[in-house]
Amino acid sequence: MIIKMVLSASIIALSTLVGYLISSSFENRIKQLNALIFAIKIMDAEMNYSKNYLGEIINKLALNNDETIGIFFTNINNALNHSFGKDFSHIWNDAVEMTFKTGSLSKTDIKLLKDFGKRFGKIDLQNQKNIFEYFYRRFDLQLEEAINEKEKKSRVYRNLGVSVGIMIVVILI
Amino acid sequence: MSKNLDHIFSKFPESLQRALFTLPDTVKDAMEEIRVKVNGAVTIYASGKEYFLHQDNRFRENCEKMRITSKEEVLGIFNSVLNYSVYAYEDELSNGYVTIQGGHRVGICGKTVIQDGKVRTIKNISSLNIRRSREIIGISEKYIQYILRDNKSIYNTLIVSPPKCGKTTLLRDLIRNLSMRGFKVGVVDERSEIAGMHEGIMQNDLGIRTDILDGCPKDKGMIMMIRSMSPDIIATDEIGKEEDVYAVECALNAGINLITTIHGYTFEDLMNSNIKKLISKKIFNRIIILSNIPTTGCVNKIINSNNELII
Numbered sequence: 100m101i102i103k104m105v106l107s108a109s110i111i112a113l114s115t116l117v118g119y120l121i122s123s124s125f126e127n128r129i130k131q132l133n134a135l136i137f138a139i140k141i142m143d144a145e146m147n148y149s150k151n152y153l154g155e156i157i158n159k160l161a162l163n164n165d166e167t168i169g170i171f172f173t174n175i176n177n178a179l180n181h182s183f184g185k186d187f188s189h190i191w192n193d194a195v196e197m198t199f200k201t202g203s204l205s206k207t208d209i210k211l212l213k214d215f216g217k218r219f220g221k222i223d224l225q226n227q228k229n230i231f232e233y234f235y236r237r238f239d240l241q242l243e244e245a246i247n248e249k250e251k252k253s254r255v256y257r258n259l260g261v262s263v264g265i266m267i268v269v270i271l272i
Numbered sequence: 273m274s275k276n277l278d279h280i281f282s283k284f285p286e287s288l289q290r291a292l293f294t295l296p297d298t299v300k301d302a303m304e305e306i307r308v309k310v311n312g313a314v315t316i317y318a319s320g321k322e323y324f325l326h327q328d329n330r331f332r333e334n335c336e337k338m339r340i341t342s343k344e345e346v347l348g349i350f351n352s353v354l355n356y357s358v359y360a361y362e363d364e365l366s367n368g369y370v371t372i373q374g375g376h377r378v379g380i381c382g383k384t385v386i387q388d389g390k391v392r393t394i395k396n397i398s399s400l401n402i403r404r405s406r407e408i409i410g411i412s413e414k415y416i417q418y419i420l421r422d423n424k425s426i427y428n429t430l431i432v433s434p435p436k437c438g439k440t441t442l443l444r445d446l447i448r449n450l451s452m453r454g455f456k457v458g459v460v461d462e463r464s465e466i467a468g469m470h471e472g473i474m475q476n477d478l479g480i481r482t483d484i485l486d487g488c489p490k491d492k493g494m495i496m497m498i499r500s501m502s503p504d505i506i507a508t509d510e511i512g513k514e515e516d517v518y519a520v521e522c523a524l525n526a527g528i529n530l531i532t533t534i535h536g537y538t539f540e541d542l543m544n545s546n547i548k549k550l551i552s553k554k555i556f557n558r559i560i561i562l563s564n565i566p567t568t569g570c571v572n573k574i575i576n577s578n579n580e581l582i583i
Contacts (some may be wrong), residue, residue: 152355179356185285186348187356220356223393226361 107272111264118260125249127203132242134168135212139238143231146224153187153220154179171198191216208241279374279475280306281401283352286343288314290330290579299323299331304436304568309399310346313338350397353378358393363543365393374475375405405440406466407476411569412445416453418574418582419446419531419558426450426505428524428555431533432542433562438569439533440465440509442562444476446531447507451479457483458503460493466509491515498526507531514546524555537561539579554578 138160145156156255157179161172174194179184204212215234222230277300281292292306295316302318313335314325323331324338353372354361364370366390369379379401382394419426429446433439445467451457461467461484468475469486478484483501487491490508494516497506506523511532523530536542539559542551550556554577563572574582 109398
């Protein structure tokens with residue numbers, strides 16, 4: 100009897116955990132999008148007001164961010180320091196692939212992020228400003244979508260985790 | 273390999289770097305320029321000779337089997353030269369060149385974009401010319417005696433030479449030499465070629481008493497230097513605009529000595545230039561005329577303001 104109770108509790112705990120993990124990915128996506136938008140705003144300010152080189156900006160972002168966004172900019176920074184003439188858009192693309200392939204960002208987020216890096220540093224200040232404005236709007240829309248998705252699905256997955264666990268226990272008993 | 277060349281080579285893609293690294297030391301030491309063209313050659317100029325990159329990734333003096341450079345390769349070098357930051361180089365691009373770490377100048381050709389009658393930028397890059405900046409410590413030692421008036425002042429000095437004859441190299445060492453002799457020298461380095469400043473650190477040795485105003489237009493910079501740093505000497509490169517004349521006069525009125533350079537061949541060229549007024553007023557007591565015969569950086573003669581030969 101005790102073994103049955105322990106097993107049932109374990110199954111419910113495990114399925115609840117799975118439910119929480121799935122629901123937390125919605126939370127993570129919002130966090131990462133927010134961090135990306137913030138990083139892009141810093142890039143915008145550094146380019147427009149300080150006219151710092153891209154390498155310096157990336158280095159600052161790598162040092163001042165932690166978790167996934169910090170890793171992303173560290174990957175770019177490392178590649179930049181060892182690239183010697185490699186196109187920046189390739190470096191950016193590779194870093195997006197390497198950092199976000201298995202993360203919480205959606206395919207559309209990743210595609211948008213890749214597109215953002217395509218013309219980076221290759222155009223004059225006015226066009227660079229226009230690019231920033233365009234991508235702010237696009238990333239804001241993605242963020243809005245991520246918040247809606249979280250509200251709709253996060254609780255569902257959490258409840259589903261608990262329910263599935265209870266269902267399995269009931270079936271087994 | 274000298275660190276000086278390292279800054280240039282690091283701008284090239286790996287395959288081209290390998291070819292550059294395998295050059296004989298004699299060629300590397302004497303290297304003056306590297307030219308790269310879309311659908312054209314990679315050419316090195318050293319000691320009056322041309323070296324072409326061949327298909328086997330080696331440089332040779334003949335151009336029979338030369339390697340053709342792709343548009344992507346040239347664009348890659350261009351982006352690397354600009355540190356992937358076109359937005360930070362708009363002013364330089366409108367002048368047709370940028371200065372990279374180490375003070376090396378990279379000339380850029382392509383399609384110019386005109387706005388309001390002025391060149392705004394360059395696109396469709398077609399060729400690049402990387403001109404090496406040299407630092408030859410001690411080159412001024414032989415001539416410093418002709419510049420020093422006494423232990424506290426110098427004669428206002430003008431270095432005159434055609435391009436590629438070493439006027440910036442001589443100016444750089446004169447600055448270092450005078451700084452080490454106790455003079456406070458203020459350098460207005462409009463094109464970042466004298467000090468080769470990078471992130472606030474000078475890449476060339478300009479002495480312990482030298483202050484550098486980097487990337488600042490000469491006419492404004494000279495006046496800023498006078499007001500802010502109380503130098504004994506102001507040094508600047510390539511004067512010639514009408515605005516420069518006013519700044520030079522301001523410096524002289526403040527009791528500051530001047531060393532500067534100008535493009536030209538003879539004293540007569542100076543009389544036909546924008547600084548004619550300064551020459552007529554006999555502002556420059558020492559005029560050093562350089563030539564590249566028999567070798568680059570040879571002092572042809574030193575004259576005074578009356579065009580009288582000193583050496």
